[in-house]
Amino acid sequence: MKLRKPECLTAESMHYCPGCGHGIIHRLIAEVIDEDYKDHKIVGVAPVGCAVFIYDYFNFDFVAAAHGRATAAATGVKRCIPDALVFSYQGDGDIAAIGTSEVVHAAARGENFTAIFVNNGVYAMTGGQMAPTTIPGQVTVSSPYGRDPKVQGYHIKLCEMLIPLDGVAFVARTSIHNLKNIELTKKAIKRAFEVQMNKEGFSIIEVLSNCPTNWGMTPAESMKRIENEVLKYYNLGIFKDKGRGI
Amino acid sequence: MKVLMKGNEAIAEAALRAGCECFFGYPITPQTELLQYMAKKLLKSGGVFIQAESEVGAINMAYGAASCGKRVMTSSSGPGISLKQEGISYLAGAELPCVIVNIMRGGPGLGNINAAQSDYLQATKGGGHGDYKVIVLAPSSVQEAVDLTIKAFDLADKYRNPVMILGDGMLGQMMEVVEFDENYKRPRTEKPWAVTGERNRPKRVTNSLYIVPEELEKHNFKLREKYKKIEENEVMVEEYMTDDAQVIFVSFGMCARIVKSAVNKLRQSGEKVGLIRPITLYPFPTKCIEKYANFDRIKFFIDVEMNLGQMLEDVKLSVAGKKDVHFYGRTGGMVPTIAEIENYYFSLKE
Numbered sequence: 163m164k165l166r167k168p169e170c171l172t173a174e175s176m177h178y179c180p181g182c183g184h185g186i187i188h189r190l191i192a193e194v195i196d197e198d199y200k201d202h203k204i205v206g207v208a209p210v211g212c213a214v215f216i217y218d219y220f221n222f223d224f225v226a227a228a229h230g231r232a233t234a235a236a237t238g239v240k241r242c243i244p245d246a247l248v249f250s251y252q253g254d255g256d257i258a259a260i261g262t263s264e265v266v267h268a269a270a271r272g273e274n275f276t277a278i279f280v281n282n283g284v285y286a287m288t289g290g291q292m293a294p295t296t297i298p299g300q301v302t303v304s305s306p307y308g309r310d311p312k313v314q315g316y317h318i319k320l321c322e323m324l325i326p327l328d329g330v331a332f333v334a335r336t337s338i339h340n341l342k343n344i345e346l347t348k349k350a351i352k353r354a355f356e357v358q359m360n361k362e363g364f365s366i367i368e369v370l371s372n373c374p375t376n377w378g379m380t381p382a383e384s385m386k387r388i389e390n391e392v393l394k395y396y397n398l399g400i401f402k403d404k405g406r407g408i
Numbered sequence: 409m410k411v412l413m414k415g416n417e418a419i420a421e422a423a424l425r426a427g428c429e430c431f432f433g434y435p436i437t438p439q440t441e442l443l444q445y446m447a448k449k450l451l452k453s454g455g456v457f458i459q460a461e462s463e464v465g466a467i468n469m470a471y472g473a474a475s476c477g478k479r480v481m482t483s484s485s486g487p488g489i490s491l492k493q494e495g496i497s498y499l500a501g502a503e504l505p506c507v508i509v510n511i512m513r514g515g516p517g518l519g520n521i522n523a524a525q526s527d528y529l530q531a532t533k534g535g536g537h538g539d540y541k542v543i544v545l546a547p548s549s550v551q552e553a554v555d556l557t558i559k560a561f562d563l564a565d566k567y568r569n570p571v572m573i574l575g576d577g578m579l580g581q582m583m584e585v586v587e588f589d590e591n592y593k594r595p596r597t598e599k600p601w602a603v604t605g606e607r608n609r610p611k612r613v614t615n616s617l618y619i620v621p622e623e624l625e626k627h628n629f630k631l632r633e634k635y636k637k638i639e640e641n642e643v644m645v646e647e648y649m650t651d652d653a654q655v656i657f658v659s660f661g662m663c664a665r666i667v668k669s670a671v672n673k674l675r676q677s678g679e680k681v682g683l684i685r686p687i688t689l690y691p692f693p694t695k696c697i698e699k700y701a702n703f704d705r706i707k708f709f710i711d712v713e714m715n716l717g718q719m720l721e722d723v724k725l726s727v728a729g730k731k732d733v734h735f736y737g738r739t740g741g742m743v744p745t746i747a748e749i750e751n752y753y754f755s756l757k758e
Contacts, residue, residue: 203605207472208615217613223603225475226615228498231468234460238472238480239603241456242430246605264468267461 181381522741
């Protein structure tokens with residue numbers, strides 16, 4: 163089988179570390195867009211963090227937002243171009259710490275765009291500090307003795323927090339630690355975009371991803387860690403799909 | 409047709425007449441009527457109105473909408489403008505047009521809700537991070553607020569830059585008779601940079617990130633060139649009774665209006681006084697003040713503000729040591745009276 167580059171990806175080589183999950187997730191988004199939204203209007207909203215250069219890798223319009231503000235910027239964009247497919251792409255520090263307020267309220271307002279939330283449990287770009295999603299016991303450069311819930315509090319399960327909001331139409335948590343889950347992630351992105359285009363409300367996909375560099379692991383070890391450790395704290399599934407009665 | 413309107417509502421109406429399509433705001437006294445007016449009008453007319461979860465949310469929604477090439481407004485007062493500074497820096501960095509209204513209150517911190525000019529430095533010297541400038545317009549009547557609001561949208565589009573209307577609680581809350589220009593025609597501004605999502609052309613990105621130092625320096629030099637153009641072309645200033653004046657007051661906004669009354673009274677007593685009122689606070693009318701500083705007949709300047717001398721350094725820089733510059737100010741939401749200004753003038757004369 164010959165693997166072809168999706169048309170909506172540019173020829174630019176990605177800056178991500180070897181084995182990083184962003185490349186896989188970018189490709190999945192690109193495949194969905196090629197399959198379902200070939201000539202459709204699209205605007206991506208770029209985050210601050212590792213994926214800050216995402217606008218270099220896709221060949222459609224982008225708005226680069228301030229740290230944590232991608233869902234606010236996406237709100238402004240989608241309200242101005244209601245017929246465009248709009249998605250924000252954000253890491254866990256971006257969406258679940260500094261941008262918590264913006265995502266909760268965009269969700270509550272039922273803004274018709276999709277947030278793609280990449281959860282690798284660390285602030286990767288700044289060098290692997292503890293994130294809101296860092297799991298108990300996890301050692302990071304700013305939780306050097308392991309995250310102790312008594313000291314640093316518990317990890318945030320953003321998806322579970324958003325489910326009860328009436329404006330939220332689709333919530334899923336997926337993973338990219340093996341082929342089966344990569345396929346499921348693609349399906350979830352496809353469905354989230356569909357929900358958005360049906361104007362059902364806010365859609366979010368949390369993708370459990372890896373950070374070999376800051377986890378101090380090989381890419382293969384990092385995938386195993388998702389399966390063996392991260393999944394204990396973050397269960398996968400489609401938690402809400404209003405249109406399908408879930 | 410002349411109508412009686414509250415300052416905040418008149419600014420909102422002017423914005424709508426200028427073609428404002430999107431408003432994002434958060435309630436804060438003394439500007440809230442502006443947000444309420446927009447809620448009433450924009451929701452009915454198919455425009456975009458969102459009462460955001462915070463000022464941070466509001467300015468970043470404005471950033472998104474401005475990226476799409478729309479005419480966008482947000483408004484607030486001091487504490488809220490502080491929160492918006494992050495977004496204002498990004499708007500300036502990404503060269504996006506946006507009109508920001510600051511109906512100032514007393515500060516620092518929560519301060520109070522009275523009329524003050526506490527945010528001059530924040531408005532004119534950056535406020536957010538980085539080498540950037542915001543065009544700052546300071547009306548001294550409700551009518552002027554209307555005229556400058558319309559101009560603000562044109563300037564924002566012309567220079568792809570945020571423009572701030574800097575008023576105070578008094579301007580926002582008072583009612584005056586205003587007339588709207590029925591013949592206003594929005595200048596045709598092409599926006600070939602606007603994000604629209606279309607796929608049949610090269611992609612467009614609104615961004616303020618230049619990771620390579622050489623590129624960021626180039627971008628900053630480019631912005632600097634733009635600001636030079638603004639400084640050359642957009643200075644607005646009112647000179648009042650300055651032709652034969654020996655002492656010149658410098659004051660802006662509503663405070664200048666009180667000073668103008670003091671000038672009128674002092675003139676009745678035979679005092680040769682005048683007023684220079686910067687209408688644009690950035691670009692500051694340096695050349696105008698400098699011109700008077702060079703006249704032998706000018707004895708000294710008096711800067712009057714509703715703060716502790718935030719514009720004073722700009723006035724002094726313009727005077728360049730050629731004459732003394734005295735300062736009289738009230739702060740904390742206190743408004744100087746005509747009598748206080750007269751007394752201060754006479755105390756200097758003695």
